[in-house]
Amino acid sequence: MGRLFGTDGVRGVANADLTAELALGLSVAAAHVLAEAGTFEGHRPTAVVGRDPRASGEFLEAAVVAGLASAGVDVLRVGVLPTPAVAYLTGALGADLGVMLSASHNAMPDNGVKFFARGGHKLADELEDRIETVYEQHRTGEPWARPTGAGVGRVTDYAEGFDRYVAHLIAVLPNRLDGLKVVLDEAHGAASRVSPEAFARAGAEVITIGADPDGLNINDGCGSTHLDLLKAAVVEHGADLGIAHDGDADRCLAVDATGAEVDGDQILAVLALAMREAGQLRKDTVVGTVMSNLGFKIAMEREGIQLVQTAVGDRYVLESMKAEGFALGGEQSGHVIVLDHATTGDGTLTGLMLAARVAATGRSLAELAGVMQRLPQLLINVPDVDKSRVGTSPELAAAVAEAERELGSTGRVLLRQSGTEPLVRVMVEAADIDQARAVAERLADVVKSALG
Known part of the structure; x- marks a missing residue:
């Protein structure tokens, strides 16, 4: 078995x-x-x-x-x-x-x-x-x-579980959300009642989409994996921000007032600065993964915050946080863990804390998220190769070294084996998307020839 x-x-x-x-x-x-x-x-x-x-x-x-x-x-x-x-x-x-x-x-x-x-x-x-x-x-x-x-x-x-959980969410917020207009996309999922109730109790004006689950429509063209509906709704309603969850609401992505996406790295950056200001960011450290955008790392270094990177997966982020006593960690996909208040990623809590930062500072989400510049990141999956040799091929190692020299300090290369398929993931970050694409395609060709 x-x-x-x-x-x-x-x-x-x-x-x-x-x-x-x-x-x-x-x-x-x-x-x-x-x-x-x-x-x-x-x-x-x-x-x-x-x-x-x-x-x-x-x-x-x-x-x-x-x-x-x-x-x-x-x-x-x-x-x-x-x-x-x-x-x-x-x-x-x-x-x-x-x-x-x-x-x-x-x-x-x-x-x-x-x-x-x-x-x-x-x-x-x-x-x-x-x-x-x-x-x-x-x-x-x-x-x-x-x-x-x-x-x-x-x-x-x-039945008391609903109110008890919502009360917990409200109790850990640093400030109320009065004056904010927020659009919530619930992915027709598990937070369709909880999240609107929590935001409303916290003082926000709430507009919901994707909050009518019928058992069959969960994640269907909505939620954190399909942001277009949320982007349009935020602009249409003149909202301050939008929050998107997935089906079980353990993740959160956001949209600013212009309709631009705010991903998990940017959310982590905003919360890291807020928690440090409040004296809650233990060891001035945030935990991410090897897929965290290089722009996030650069921003944290500039702000004097250490970034610890783990393997991809929120379970590895959580393991590092628990082992070292860190308070904040997460993934680009929107899994954000605030360990003082949750034992796992909590999309509703994350969204509330992000909105609370907007309300407390009086600054727009776009301005707050601007603490980091998200560098172009390109991912190419190369199938049907011997992924076990990704770390031992001399030809591939030479190609990676050449790419790293070309990118310098403004770029990054990451090659990862898939955990479930016979493929290698080639990820390249660079100062502009054309350079990232050129380097990634060149490396993908080398992976095919060297490991095929």
């Missing part, structure tokens, strides 16, 4: 790859593994279960709840809420684990199962591996202890 867990839980086409049987079995296995790991500490275990609005989430939620309850776990079913809300409630309610059913920014036919440990933290790789092992043992017929009578788990709808 190949590894079920990817970088963000177990994900696939619902009812084909991700079946009710798989969801139920994984939930039983998770209950057993976390109990064996000492998470339950001798008391009756509790789980928080939430989902995004996908139609398949309805039967998958039923399967997860059944699996947990059959393993003796009491379930608090919070309904449709963002992934970071489930993580927050898992910690705030003292639950032993949390389960979120979502495929994030993926198209509607997909879905996923993500587990959180006590405190609302993502599971370590070794716990995921153990869950897979136990699941496979159960699937192939190894019996497991089944509680009966009063030992089975009880299932309760916890």
Whole structure:
């Protein structure tokens, strides 16, 4: 059996790859593994279960709840809420684990199962591996202890989760948003009620688009992966800014009053300066990834803020933050983690904090985001090559060295193996897009000839 867990839980086409049987079995296995790991500490275990609005989430939620309850776990079913809300409630309610059913920014036919440990933290790789092992043992017929009578788990709808999460968001804001007009694109996803409510309670005038989920329209031409509707709405309504989430609202991208995109690097830059000013940016450090724009690094150096870069993936950003005690980190894609207030990327919190900075300073989002100049960045995927030799080919090394000499301090080259496909990603940044394109295409040709 190949590894079920990817970088963000177990994900696939619902009812084909991700079946009710798989969801139920994984939930039983998770209950057993976390109990064996000492998470339950001798008391009756509790789980928080939430989902995004996908139609398949309805039967998958039923399967997860059944699996947990059959393993003796009491379930608090919070309904449709963002992934970071489930993580927050898992910690705030003292639950032993949390389960979120979502495929994030993926198209509607997909879905996923993500587990959180006590405190609302993502599971370590070794716990995921153990869950897979136990699941496979159960699937192939190894019996497991089944509680009966009063030992089975009880299932309760916890409608209070919505207000408790919104109250948490409002409580951590440094200032109100009175006087701001904000357009919110909810991607017809999990934050369709939460985000507008939070912004309105914080004092903003709110206009929503993409906030009418029907189970089938999640991420369909809207949200953080499709910004054109938000850009048009911000300009049409004369709004101060726009905020876009993905299906499970763990990421946030923004649009300024002119309709220009503000990406995750720019959001991090704005929040880093705000948090340093407030004395909250521990060690004057922000964590990004190797894909962070060079313009972000240059801006942080100029402002006296250190940038620590990790492998691509918010889990690696979070690992670095927790290991070193950093307060802020994220990715260009809009996953932003404010560790003092969230255990994972929280798109609604990020959007609120960004809007709060606009309100507090009286400066436009375009002016605030102008702290960094985003250098042109070009990415070319080169398929059907031996990606394992990307770091050992002399021909490729010579070509990269030549490109780096040509770009100097105003550019950058990054070659990465795909984690799931036989391809190499060639990324080039340069002072202008024509130079970036020329260098990237030249390097892509060398990758084909050297590794093909």
